[in-house]
Amino acid sequence: MKLQDTLSNSEQELNISKNIKIYLCGVTVYDESHIGHARTIIVFDVLRKYLEDKGVRINMIQNFTDVDDKIINRANKENTTADKISTKYIENYFDDFDRLNVKRATNYPKATEHIEDIIQFIEKLISKESAYVSKNGVYFSVSKFSEYGKLSKKKIDELQSGSRIQVDEQKNDPLDFAIWKFTDAEPSWSSPWGKGRPGWHIECSAMSVKYLGENFDIHGGGRDLIFPHHENEIAQSESCTGTQFAKIWMHVGMVTINGEKMSKSIGNVKSIKHVLENWGPNVIRLFCLSGHYSKPIDYSEDLLKQDLIKWNQIRLVYYELMQIKYFEQKIDVISDIEKQIYEKRETVTIKEVCNRISEERKNFDLALEQNMNSHLALQAFYKIISFCLTSEHEMTEEAAKQIRPEMKRMMDILGLVLPEIIPNEIIKINNLVESRNEFRNKAKENKKFYEEADKIRDQLNELGIETSDRLTKTVWMYKEKIKQTLKIS
Numbered sequence: 001m002k003l004q005d006t007l008s009n010s011e012q013e014l015n016i017s018k019n020i021k022i023y024l025c026g027v028t029v030y031d032e033s034h035i036g037h038a039r040t041i042i043v044f045d046v047l048r049k050y051l052e053d054k055g056v057r058i059n060m061i062q063n064f065t066d067v068d069d070k071i072i073n074r075a076n077k078e079n080t081t082a083d084k085i086s087t088k089y090i091e092n093y094f095d096d097f098d099r100l101n102v103k104r105a106t107n108y109p110k111a112t113e114h115i116e117d118i119i120q121f122i123e124k125l126i127s128k129e130s131a132y133v134s135k136n137g138v139y140f141s142v143s144k145f146s147e148y149g150k151l152s153k154k155k156i157d158e159l160q161s162g163s164r165i166q167v168d169e170q171k172n173d174p175l176d177f178a179i180w181k182f183t184d185a186e187p188s189w190s191s192p193w194g195k196g197r198p199g200w201h202i203e204c205s206a207m208s209v210k211y212l213g214e215n216f217d218i219h220g221g222g223r224d225l226i227f228p229h230h231e232n233e234i235a236q237s238e239s240c241t242g243t244q245f246a247k248i249w250m251h252v253g254m255v256t257i258n259g260e261k262m263s264k265s266i267g268n269v270k271s272i273k274h275v276l277e278n279w280g281p282n283v284i285r286l287f288c289l290s291g292h293y294s295k296p297i298d299y300s301e302d303l304l305k306q307d308l309i310k311w312n313q314i315r316l317v318y319y320e321l322m323q324i325k326y327f328e329q330k331i332d333v334i335s336d337i338e339k340q341i342y343e344k345r346e347t348v349t350i351k352e353v354c355n356r357i358s359e360e361r362k363n364f365d366l367a368l369e370q371n372m373n374s375h376l377a378l379q380a381f382y383k384i385i386s387f388c389l390t391s392e393h394e395m396t397e398e399a400a401k402q403i404r405p406e407m408k409r410m411m412d413i414l415g416l417v418l419p420e421i422i423p424n425e426i427i428k429i430n431n432l433v434e435s436r437n438e439f440r441n442k443a444k445e446n447k448k449f450y451e452e453a454d455k456i457r458d459q460l461n462e463l464g465i466e467t468s469d470r471l472t473k474t475v476w477m478y479k480e481k482i483k484q485t486l487k488i489s
Contacts, residue, residue: 001051001369003218004294006226006437007151007234011371014217014248019057021244023208025229026108028065029089030074032271033096035299039288040252042415043372045102046289048446049413050368052399054124061211063204064090066112067202067417068195069189082187083112096272100281101415102397104116107211111203114210115189118198121240122179122191129180130239133193134170140202143173145235151249177201178234201232208246209237219246223253223294226243255288270299275363280482282416283307289374289414308484310382311416316468317388318407318418319477321400326430327473348391353399357406361386364410374414381410392470409443419478429465432456433476 005012014020018316027037041062048058066086075082098104102434111118122138125131130144142148142156149155159175179202182194189197191231198206208216212239221230230249237245254261257268262294275284286307291297360380367376384407388395411417464479 002371003096003248003250004371005247006251009153012248016051016054017054019059020218021212021216022050022058022060022218022220023204023212023216024060024062024105025204025219025225025414026062026064027071027089028068029086029093030068030070031089031273033089033093034255034262034272035270035275035284035288036222036255037102038096038275038284039255039293039297040220041097041102042100042285042288043252043293043374044220044250045415046368046374046413047372048103049415050230050365053409053413055386058106059212060105061107061208064093064108064110065200065203066090066110066316067203068200071186072185075209086110086112092273096276100272101136101417108474109207109211111198111207112187114203114207115198117210118202119180119191121202121236123239124199124240125179125236128239130236132172134172135168135182137156137178137182137196137199138193139171140179140232140236140239141172142175142235145239145383147209147238148175148235148349149231151231151234154231156226161245177228179236201229202236204394205233205237205240208233209241214241214243214245216246218248218250220252223251252293253291255299256296257299259298272352278483279304279308280311280484282418282479283311283482283484285415286311286378293372293374304484310385313385313389313475314411315414315418315480316475317385318411319421320392320470320473320475321395321407322402322421323473324395324400324473325397325432326426347396348394348399350398350402353402356387357384357402361406361409368413377410379416380470381414384410425463429460429463429476432460432463432465433467436460437474 001014001016002011006012022044024041029034044060048060051058064086065081066332071082071085075085075268078085094104097395122131125140126133127140129141131138131140149159156175178199180191180193180196182200183198184195187197188195208219210223219233235243256262257270260266264271266397272284279287283304287299287304288297290303290307360383363380363383364377367373367380384403387402436453436456439456443453460476465476466479468475468477
C-alpha cells in the first residue's frame with residue numbers, strides 16, 4: 001500500500017504485512033466537533049477498516065487536548081471549570097462519531113492524564129540542552145534542531161519575522177516555543193521548574209511515544225496541523241529520542257464553505273450534529289470520501305443532494321437484494337402484466353455476475369492501496385450499484401448470493417450502515433406490502449379498495465417502512481430519520 005508522505009513529498013510504501021501503529025491528532029475539546037474534524041477522522045477510519053479487512057492489526061491512538069487556553073477561556077466565560085468543559089465535549093465527540101459509524105480508537109489518551117509523562121519528556125529535552133527554562137516557562141530551542149522546517153518546507157530565516165510566533169522577550173530566539181507554561185491559575189500542576197501546564201505540541205509527542213514507541217508507522221491529522229503543530233512535534237520528539245519520529249506523515253485536506261475556511265467569526269462552521277440531523281451519517285461519509293483526501297473539499301447543499309441520491313440508490317439495491325428470494329417465492333401473487341415481464345426476462349448469468357464483482361473488487365482495493373483514492377473506490381462501488389439497478393428484473397437469488405457479500409464488504413470498509421432486517425419482521429412486512437398491492441390492484445376496478453390500501457400504508461408508516469415500486473416488484477425499506485429526503489426511484 002502506498003500513502004502520500006508530507007515529509008518526503010512523495011508516495012511511500014506502507015508495509016501491511018505486520019501490525020500498523022497510527023497516531024491521529026484529535027480535537028481540542030472546547031466546542032462541538034465540526035464537518036472538518038469529521039472528514040479527517042472518517043478518512044482514517046476507512047484506512048483502518050481497509051487494513052483490518054486485509055488481516056492487519058491496527059493500534060490507533062487518538063488524543064484529546066483537554067488542557068488549552070481555548071478550554072480555559074470557555075470555562076471562564078461560562079463560569080465553570082475547564083474539566084467540566086472538556087468532559088462535556090468529549091462526551092459529545094463520542095456521541096457524534098459513534099453515530100458516524102467511526103470505529104473507536106485503541107486508546108484515547110488525554111493530556112491531563114499524562115502530565116507525569118510530559119514532565120519526563122521535558123526533562124530529557126533539558127538534559128540534552130534542546131530546551132531551557134526561562135522566566136515564563138520552559139522553551140524548546142529551535143536552533144538546536146538543524147532540520148527544523150523539514151515537514152512544512154519552511155526555512156528558518158523566513159520564519160524569523162515571527163509573524164506566526166508569539167513574541168516573548170524571555171525567549172532565546174523568536175522561533176522557540178513553549179513546552180511548559182508557568183501559571184498559578186487552574187488547571188495547573190507542579191513541576192521541577194515551577195507550577196504550570198504543558199504546551200500544546202509537547203502533549204502529542206509524549207503521548208504518541210508512550211503508546212506507540214519512539215518510531216511508528218503513520219502520524220496523521222488535518223493539513224492545518226502541518227505548521228506549527230506537527231513541525232514542532234518532529235523537532236522535540238527527534239531531539240528527545242535521537243531517532244525518526246513517524247515513518248509517514250498523512251494529512252487530510254480542509255473542508256471549505258463557498259471556498260472559504262470555516263470560521264466562527266464568519267459564522268460558517270457546520271457542526272457534526274447539524275449535518276447529522278439534516279443529512280444522516282451515510283451521506284456525510286459519502287461526501288467526505290468523494291474527493292481525494294489530501295485535497296480541499298467544498299461543503300455545499302448541491303453536493304450533499306447528489307450524495308443523497310446515490311445513497312438512496314444504495315439503499316434500494318441493498319433491500320432489493322435481500323428480498324429477491326421472497327419475490328421468487330411469491331411470483332403467483334403479482335399482476336398478470338408483471339408476471340409476463342418476469343417470465344420473459346433473460347436472467348443474468350452467474351458467470352457475468354462473478355466477473356463483474358471480481359473486476360470491481362479489484363478496482364476498489366487498488367484505488368485504496370494507491371494512496372487512499374476513496375473517490376475511485378466509490379466509483380467501483382457505484383458500478384456494482386448501477387449494475388444491480390439496471391439488471392433488477394433479470395436478477396435471481398443465485399446472482400444476489402454472489403453480490404451481497406462483496407457489497408457488504410465494501411460498505412463495511414466505507415463505513416456505510418443500514419439496519420439489519422429482523423427475521424421476525426420480514427414475514428409481517430412482506431404480508432402487509434402484499435396485501436396493500438392486492439387492494440391497489442382491486443381499486444383499479446372498484447375505488448373503495450383504495451381506503452383499505454391506505455390503511456395498510458399507514459401501518460407500514462408506523463413500522464417505519466417506505467416502499468419503492470419497481471418493474472416487477474415492490475421493495476420495502478426502513479426509513480431514515482433525517483430532514484433531507486428525496487423520492488427513491
